[in-house]
Amino acid sequence: MFEGVMLGLSTALTLQNLLMVVGGCLIGTFIGMLPGLGPMSIIAIMIPVAITLGDPSSALILLAGVYYGAIFGGSTSSILINAPGVASTVATSFDGYPMARAGKAGKALTIAAISSFTGGTVGAILLLFFAPAMAKVALLFHSAEYFALMVVGLSAIAAFAGSGQVAKALMMTVLGLMLATVGESAQFSAARFTAGIMDLQSGFSFITLAMALFALPEAIYLVLDPLRSKTGDGDSGEIKELRITKEEAKSIAPVLGRQSIQGFLIGVMPGAGATIASFLGYAVERNIAKGEDQAQFGKGSVKGLAAPECANNAACTGSFVPLLTLGIPGSGTTAILLGALIALNVSPGPRLMIDNPEIFWAVIVSMYIGNLVLLVLNLPLIPYIAKLLAIPRNYLIPFILFFTLMGSYIGQNNATELLILVGMGVCATVLRFANFPLPPLLIGFILGQMLEDNFSRATNLTDGVSFMWERPMTLCLLILAVGLIIVPSTRAKMAMRKRKGVALGD
Amino acid sequence: MTLDRSIAFIFLILCIVYSYTAFISMEASLLPFERNMSFLPNTMPKWLGVLGILCSLVVIFNTGPEHAHKPGDGDINYRRLGDYKIGQALMLIGAMLAYALLLRTLGFLAATSLFLAGGSAILGERNLKLMIPISIAAAFFIWYLVQEVLGIFLRPWPFFLG
Numbered sequence: 047m048f049e050g051v052m053l054g055l056s057t058a059l060t061l062q063n064l065l066m067v068v069g070g071c072l073i074g075t076f077i078g079m080l081p082g083l084g085p086m087s088i089i090a091i092m093i094p095v096a097i098t099l100g101d102p103s104s105a106l107i108l109l110a111g112v113y114y115g116a117i118f119g120g121s122t123s124s125i126l127i128n129a130p131g132v133a134s135t136v137a138t139s140f141d142g143y144p145m146a147r148a149g150k151a152g153k154a155l156t157i158a159a160i161s162s163f164t165g166g167t168v169g170a171i172l173l174l175f176f177a178p179a180m181a182k183v184a185l186l187f188h189s190a191e192y193f194a195l196m197v198v199g200l201s202a203i204a205a206f207a208g209s210g211q212v213a214k215a216l217m218m219t220v221l222g223l224m225l226a227t228v229g230e231s232a233q234f235s236a237a238r239f240t241a242g243i244m245d246l247q248s249g250f251s252f253i254t255l256a257m258a259l260f261a262l263p264e265a266i267y268l269v270l271d272p273l274r275s276k277t278g279d280g281d282s283g284e285i286k287e288l289r290i291t292k293e294e295a296k297s298i299a300p301v302l303g304r305q306s307i308q309g310f311l312i313g314v315m316p317g318a319g320a321t322i323a324s325f326l327g328y329a330v331e332r333n334i335a336k337g338e339d340q341a342q343f344g345k346g347s348v349k350g351l352a353a354p355e356c357a358n359n360a361a362c363t364g365s366f367v368p369l370l371t372l373g374i375p376g377s378g379t380t381a382i383l384l385g386a387l388i389a390l391n392v393s394p395g396p397r398l399m400i401d402n403p404e405i406f407w408a409v410i411v412s413m414y415i416g417n418l419v420l421l422v423l424n425l426p427l428i429p430y431i432a433k434l435l436a437i438p439r440n441y442l443i444p445f446i447l448f449f450t451l452m453g454s455y456i457g458q459n460n461a462t463e464l465l466i467l468v469g470m471g472v473c474a475t476v477l478r479f480a481n482f483p484l485p486p487l488l489i490g491f492i493l494g495q496m497l498e499d500n501f502s503r504a505t506n507l508t509d510g511v512s513f514m515w516e517r518p519m520t521l522c523l524l525i526l527a528v529g530l531i532i533v534p535s536t537r538a539k540m541a542m543r544k545r546k547g548v549a550l551g552d
Numbered sequence: 553m554t555l556d557r558s559i560a561f562i563f564l565i566l567c568i569v570y571s572y573t574a575f576i577s578m579e580a581s582l583l584p585f586e587r588n589m590s591f592l593p594n595t596m597p598k599w600l601g602v603l604g605i606l607c608s609l610v611v612i613f614n615t616g617p618e619h620a621h622k623p624g625d626g627d628i629n630y631r632r633l634g635d636y637k638i639g640q641a642l643m644l645i646g647a648m649l650a651y652a653l654l655l656r657t658l659g660f661l662a663a664t665s666l667f668l669a670g671g672s673a674i675l676g677e678r679n680l681k682l683m684i685p686i687s688i689a690a691a692f693f694i695w696y697l698v699q700e701v702l703g704i705f706l707r708p709w710p711f712f713l714g
Binding site: 094098213214217220221224231233234236238239266267269270271272438439440441443445447448451452455456459461464465467468472476477479482497501502505506508509510 | 554555556559560563567570573578590591592593594595596597600603604607608610611614627628630633636637638640641644645648649651652653655656664667668670671672675676677683686690694698704705706
């Protein structure tokens with residue numbers, strides 16, 4: 047492991063990669079602060095730039111920097127104007143905004159930055175131990191197990207992401223898998239499901255799909271409801287007094303310890319991610335707190351601010367474990383990162399540590415550096431970065447739309463791609479109206495091709511689908527996948543039946 | 553019918569067409585030697601088609617009015633779209649389509665400047681003196697960044713200027 051860390055340091059500490067970390071964190075913070083633009087949209091917009099870099103380590107370091115920056119930027123807008131740009135920072139606004147209204151915006155930002163730093167750093171240390179161990183186990187897997195593992199991943203994502211509506215999430219996953227079958231198939235170069243359209247011969251572009259699913263609906267939501275983007279009202283005000291007292295530091299220290307570990311473990315689970323980690327972190331800390339402390343929650347408690355901030359950053363780091371070791375993304379954001387890696391000709395999975403150790407370790411080391419950059423560089427800059435919140439939406443929205451269009455255009459230089467983007471973006475917006483979860487769709491799309499590749503290999507080896515019950519590990523994983531789908535839906539049904547017995551309130 | 557159900561119904565139709573292609577059209581176009589192979593281009597689509605039909609049926613039968621999604625505070629209530637800026641949203645979508653169709657003909661600089669200025673005009677910006685210079689400067693800056701720094705070709709001028 048020591049050698050690995052040294053290798054990571056030597057890659058991450060080159061001038062170019064340091065610039066990538068700093069640049070990524072700054073860009074992420076800048077854009078993440080704009081209400082309505084989450085890490086998924088920002089990373090999707092940044093992918094063409096990262097791919098042009100050519101070097102997978104630099105690209106991943108840049109994108110990971112953007113990811114942390116965006117989460118940090120999201121917390122800033124939650125605290126300053128109560129407009130969380132990202133779902134995972136909603137819990138931050140519960141206590142952050144009351145603090146800012148009480149004139150303690152500077153202090154709230156400092157606590158947020160320190161908590162994010164601690165969460166991210168502890169997460170990175172845990173990743174250092176978790177990832178190689180997991181990769182070792184994963185090396186024993188064959189294509190049959192991989193196929194089953196991907197099915198488990200997809201059903202876990204459907205089970206967790208659907209917020210009780212498993213069928214809807216599953217439907218989105220299947221749609222994603224179907225979209226992945228458009229174009230040439232595994233082992234055969236014949237095109238299928240292209241409806242005779244030449245541009246679909248090589249399938250849908252992943253960047254276009256990512257933009258259409260996240261960035262475009264978000265922008266359309268901003269247009270539809272101007273209250274979502276509370277920019278341009280000059281409400282950000284002056285930010286002074288960034289220091290925190292010793293007592294405050296003492297009171298948040300145990301919170302940070304607990305939430306870094308809890309957040310990380312939640313982040314490792316596919317489908318759970320930063321949002322659940324932050325809400326759970328907030329709830330746990332509120333329940334643990336006693337008397338006066340508990341009453342402060344929701345009115346500007348430092349603990350209430352530190353808990354979700356720490357947990358969401360630790361979870362972000364945790365979500366890299368399944369991505370780097372199994373090649374299975376646990377969240378929408380890591381799915382986009384996976385797509386970017388594939389575009390750079392790197393296939394994440396247990397072989398990543400052996401084939402491209404420099405990428406694996408550089409990403410881990412860059413996480414420390416990224417967290418440090420966020421703390422040292424961004425904190426003093428926050429008062430200036432916050433001026434961005436004063437850009438009028440009349441200018442902001444056309445630019446967001448333009449960057450979305452550009453992102454999918456410059457990768458392909460094909461105007462048809464733009465038409466597909468707009469069409470899919472409108473469909474995705476309608477799906478969002480009806481609360482269909484979109485991350486399972488993208489994850490299904492990205493895993494689709496790998497799923498089919500592994501399925502075809504396993505089928506050819508056993509001359510049929512008998513591998514599903516002949517290999518014990520495959521069978522166990524497939525049973526687990528079915529369980530993951532059935533248990534939550536039966537539970538939801540039972541809860542529904544129970545509720546039916548009780549008279550509904552007015 | 554709730555929006556959830558309508559979407560599931562459309563998905564059901566899509567799955568039926570998809571399955572028809574997988575089970576019948578693709579099967580018919582297989583070559584004789586391919587018929588004995590254990591994995592074919594339509595193997596996975598067959599599974600997906602059936603799974604998709606099952607999922608959409610579950611959503612159709614399980615999401616009655618009592619299950620339908622009720623928009624929360626931050627959500628958009630699709631039943632009252634008229635209360636939102638739907639006109640602006642539709643016009644911007646139109647502007648994006650126009651941008652996609654005119655990008656090649658007008659060239660990057662003209663199309664982008666027009667899109668940015670038009671977009672802010674749709675959103676209610678009336679300060680032409682500020683809006684037009686910002687759009688043109690931004691288009692030039694981005695073109696320079698993409699073409700000269702990143703090295704990705706973007707045709708700057710209209711088709712008749714080469």
